[in-house]
Amino acid sequence: MQKQETLTKNQKIILDLIEKSDQPLKAYSILFDVKKKGINAPLQVYRALKKLVKIGKIHKIESRNAFIACKNSKxxxxxxxxxxxxxxCEDVTEIxxxxxxxHLRDFKDNKGMKYNKYNLEFFGLCKKCV
Amino acid sequence: MQKQETLTKNQKIILDLIEKSDQPLKAYSILFDVKKKGINAPLQVYRALKKLVKIGKIHKIESRNAFIACKNSKxxxxxxxxxxxxxxCEDVTEIxxxxxxxHLRDFKDNKGMKYNKYNLEFFGLCKKCV
DNA sequence: TAACGCTGTGTAATAATATAACATTTATAA
DNA sequence: TTATAAATGTTATATTATTACACAGCGTTA
Incomplete structure (x- = not known):
């Protein structure tokens, strides 16, 4: 089977919602919002989220348990x-x-571990909140 | 009131346990282990964890919801x-x-945001698991 | 010393986040 | 067309974390 190019119905519904928000959304708030579209159970949301994360359409903000669309078109x-x-204010921006x-991509530790992924979260106060 | 230098009973019990493990522990596994010492409720664990994180004795591995002792004596x-x-194998090492x-300390974005904290997690396969 | 603020404790209840298990359906590849 | 991978829908449950309340201990300061 080839890599799926087109998203399924549930995946589209959920990606649309996340893309419309410029801030991260939480799974159960997504669930609440998509109930009117026939998505009734948490698992339906989590499955779509998992797929969307996997293909890079969205990212999970680990420290917040929330999901944000990737703005980088590529x-x-x-x-x-x-x-x-x-x-x-909990504003989140992808850098x-x-x-x-x-620098991160090229980082090598002294344990001989080969990295294929990283996630970095900076915390502070944005201009408005300083 | 001054900054507290000495840990309380619950905080010590939980820090001891975490320090004895070289791998991250989850809150409810900690709870299970400290029940014999009279810590009965999740909240008692979470409160101690929060304090220990705050003073830098332990760190939270955000992507795993688990807590690991900081090995750096300072x-x-x-x-x-x-x-x-x-x-x-889920082995975690602090780098x-x-x-x-x-590099990370000095990083400045173009939003004028001032950072006071960051957390970076690298993922991959360790030598044993390659 | 009494009153206050702060930090921590103990307990019960509940909220929020996430997955397991099962039967079924749809899409793709051989 | 058949096998298989991926997604669906549903129910139940597991896991992670917090709210709310009553109270105790300690240092400050009035």
């Missing part, structure tokens, strides 16, 4: 994510910084 | 953490890499 990068998170990404 | 660094995580830490 993004197949489920594998290398950097976010800034305001600890006051695309070539130099930093390069 | 560690007051609840604020700057880097881990490597094996996706096969101390001066150059990388420096």
């Amino acid at each position: 993004c197949q990068i489920a594998k290398a994510t950097i976010f800034s998170i305001c600890e006051s 695309h910084d070539h130099k930093l990404s390069e | 560690c007051q660094i609840a604020k700057a953490t880097i881990f490597s995580i094996c996706e096969s 101390h890499d001066h150059k990388l830490s420096e």
Whole structure:
């Protein structure tokens, strides 16, 4: 079987919703919002989220248990994510910084471990909240 | 009131347990283990964990919802953490890499956000699991 | 010393996040 | 067309974390 190119109905519904928000959404808030479209159970949401994360359409903000759309149109990068998170207003922004990404991509520890993925979250106060 | 230097009974019990493990422990597994010491409820565990994280004695592995002791004897660094995580055996190691830490500490985005904390998790396969 | 603020304790209840198990359906590949 | 991988729908349950309340201990300061 080939890699699936087109999303299924549930996946589309959920991706649409996440893409309309510029901030991360939580699974059960997504569930609440898509009930009118016939998605009734948590598992239906979690399954779609899992797939969307896998193909890089969305990312999980681990420290917040929330999901945000990847704005990078070319993004197949489920594998290398950097976010800034305001600890006051909880605003989350994905960071695309070539130099930093390069640095992280090239990082080697002294254990001989080969990395294929990383997730970096910066915390602080955004301009509005300072 | 001054900053508390000494840990309370519950905090000590839980820190001891976490320090004896070289791998991250989950809250409810901690709870199970400390029941014999008179800690009966999840909240007692979560409260101690929160404090221990705050003072830098332990770190939370966000992607795993688990807690690991900080091995760095000087560690007051609840604020700057880097881990490597094996996706096969789930082995977790804290990384101390001066150059990388420096790079992350000095990172500035273009939003004027001031960071006071970051958490970086690398994923891959450890030597044993390759 | 009494009153206050702060931190921690203990307990019960509940909220929030996530997965297991099962039967069925749809899509793709051989 | 048949085998298989991927997705669906549903119910139940597991796991992770917090709210709310009553109270205890300690240091500060009035």
